[in-house]
Amino acid sequence: MDLRDLLSVLRARWIAIVAATLIGAVLGLAASLLTTPTYQAKIQFYVTVAGGESALAAYQGSLGAQQRVQSYAALVKSTDITQDVVDSSGVDLTATHVSEAVTATADAKTVLLDVAVNDSDPQRAFKIAQGFGQVLPEAIEDLETPDGGGPALARLSVVNPPALPTAPVAPRTEQNIAIGVVLGVLAGVGIALLVNTLDRRVKSKEQLESIAGKPVVGSIPFRKNDDKQKGAEHIVPFRDGHSPAAESFRRLRTNLQFLNVDRPPRVFVLTSSVAAEGKSETTINLSLALAESGNRVLIIEADLRRPRVVSYMSMPDKVGLTNILSGRAEFADVVQETRHAGVDLLACGPLPPNPSELLASEMARRLIDDLRSKYDYVVIDSPPLLPVTDGALLAHISDGALLVVRSNRTTSDQVAQAVDNLEKADAALLGLVAVANKPAKRSDTGYYDAYYSSSKTPTS
Structure with missing residues (x-):
């Protein structure tokens, strides 16, 4: 089938393509309307590692901070940390629920740790993010303090505190409708080609x-x-x-x-x-x-x-x-x-x-x-x-x-x-x-x- 034949098939079956496109758009809109809105509260931490006054010591400290930030990101979902966050924030959730609601990301080339909390209640998402701002620096300080005492080898500081979210991050209605339209067009074209293949009537x-x-x-x-x-x-x-x-x-x-x-x-x-x-x-x-x-x-x-x-x-x-x-x-x-x-x-x-x-x-x-x-x-x-x-x-x-x-x-x-x-x-x-x-x-x-x-x- 050449391009002219394809265009002829699509023109002959345009009703099916339009119908599938409209159905896709409606399904995308329905998915958005039926999805519970989700709000996100973010907090950002900065990792510092103790080092000497020389340039070499400062460079080694920076490398140490970059290596640690990946570990701290994995630590965010630990049961002990999430339980402390529940206790600190006073939210009516279990540690498991908090672990499922939180995501932590860290760029390997920076010493920044981003923590995002998603929840259907914006106030609760904000409280949980605040809880991480209180619990996580203390937990890191305890972990980085040597057994013999002395200053902690690394510290976690809040550089961007959380704010109360005012608009949901999901569902993204426009994006869902656009995806529905694209999938509808593809489905319509597929249906048109399938019907044309199965249609044994002489047309030309x-x-x-x-x-x-x-x-x-x-x-x-x-x-x-x-x-x-x-x-x-x-x-x-x-x-x-x-x-x-x-x-x-x-x-x-x-x-x-x-x-x-x-x-x-x-x-x-x-x-x-x-x-x-x-x-x-x-x-x-x-x-x-x-x-x-x-x-x-x-x-x-x-x-x-x-x-x-x-x-x-x-x-x-x-x-x-x-x-x-x-x-x-x-x-x-x-x-x-x-x-x-x-x-x-x-x-x-x-x-x-x-x-x-x-x-x-x-x-x-x-x-x-x-x-x-x-x-x-x-x-x-x-x-x-x-x-x-x-x-x-x-x-x-x-x-x-x-x-x-x-x-x-x-x-x-x-x-x-x-x-x-x-x-x-x-x-x-x-x-x-x-x-x-x-x-x-x-x-x-x-x-x-x-x-x-x-x-x-x-x-x-």
């Missing part, structure tokens, strides 16, 4: 061509109300202007001629992987686009299980293909002229109990061969490829199949299996037709919308 032309190994010869946009003929919502009003849908079918018509320059397909099947991908609508409107350029076109309703073309075109369906294949009628007796110039319809006729056997018969093959001489184009609407074998059988006895795929609905596995079914039937896959499952963004349709609008604007 490049993805579709990679799966099928064939070109996308047509891209049908999501049809708006002005792309639907009044009283027949499945039919594009080609005569009423240059709508995006009408132009897309005209481009598909043109692209068909370039699939094989010497022998362009004239008898072909429109099929799909599964139901409800738009193959019947595509069959009708592609036929109308072909007839618009002066061709004689025959639509064959070969979906003998769930026929849709006849109802979409508001045509009778009492006789048709099954009557011919069963030897009960001739083509000339059942073919119907439609209200669209240049377009005839061979309806499916009565639904048979054995559709696959009829379509695989020698009668079906002879019918297809005979119709080549009668029409410029024969467009066959067939059932989906995955549930039944009818579409592959028809593609085998014709020039091939156009596979209709509804983007953002059909999965890559379904497309791959449909292509495999055609290959196993020794049928040619001519190309793919992508049908949009949702409205395109303004940037994607701006040119065609502008062209469509300008075609309806009178010129002076």
Whole structure:
């Protein structure tokens, strides 16, 4: 996945990213509101070591103080010291609690000892810090006094006495919210990438061509109300202007001629992987686009299980293909002229109990061969490829199949299996037709919308 693909995924899943970010911010705020405020009182000590008057003695004394300050920092948490602090400050805590509340730090390059006391009660934190200011210097003096008596070898002096804290040091609300936002963004991006990985739906032309190994010869946009003929919502009003849908079918018509320059397909099947991908609508409107350029076109309703073309075109369906294949009628007796110039319809006729056997018969093959001489184009609407074998059988006895795929609905596995079914039937896959499952963004349709609008604007 390159940067462009990543940005496309993030743009498509922006709602999840924003939601995760908001949740992270709310959780950060909730953590701050639910956390008991903590106050901190600090006290700083200075360590001095007795030395001589010479420069060497003073230097050795300074080194001794730096070495001792680390030990004093560890001594702060000792049970004896913390118990003395409890007794001195009069706080209602145990020595263990005081040990957990206090931290001591000492820089190895200085002789300063910093002691910090954290507590939910600012007054108590202040008293404990004062207790350390009283107890710790005395304890150090006792430890540093030689057994034989005399002055202490080192002393601890308070250089920065504690002050009563007025504001809590925790929770840090702004910091927690910022952390929540960052974690939310990361979680949102992770969720977006995970969902995209698990989402097997076909989303782009490049993805579709990679799966099928064939070109996308047509891209049908999501049809708006002005792309639907009044009283027949499945039919594009080609005569009423240059709508995006009408132009897309005209481009598909043109692209068909370039699939094989010497022998362009004239008898072909429109099929799909599964139901409800738009193959019947595509069959009708592609036929109308072909007839618009002066061709004689025959639509064959070969979906003998769930026929849709006849109802979409508001045509009778009492006789048709099954009557011919069963030897009960001739083509000339059942073919119907439609209200669209240049377009005839061979309806499916009565639904048979054995559709696959009829379509695989020698009668079906002879019918297809005979119709080549009668029409410029024969467009066959067939059932989906995955549930039944009818579409592959028809593609085998014709020039091939156009596979209709509804983007953002059909999965890559379904497309791959449909292509495999055609290959196993020794049928040619001519190309793919992508049908949009949702409205395109303004940037994607701006040119065609502008062209469509300008075609309806009178010129002076």
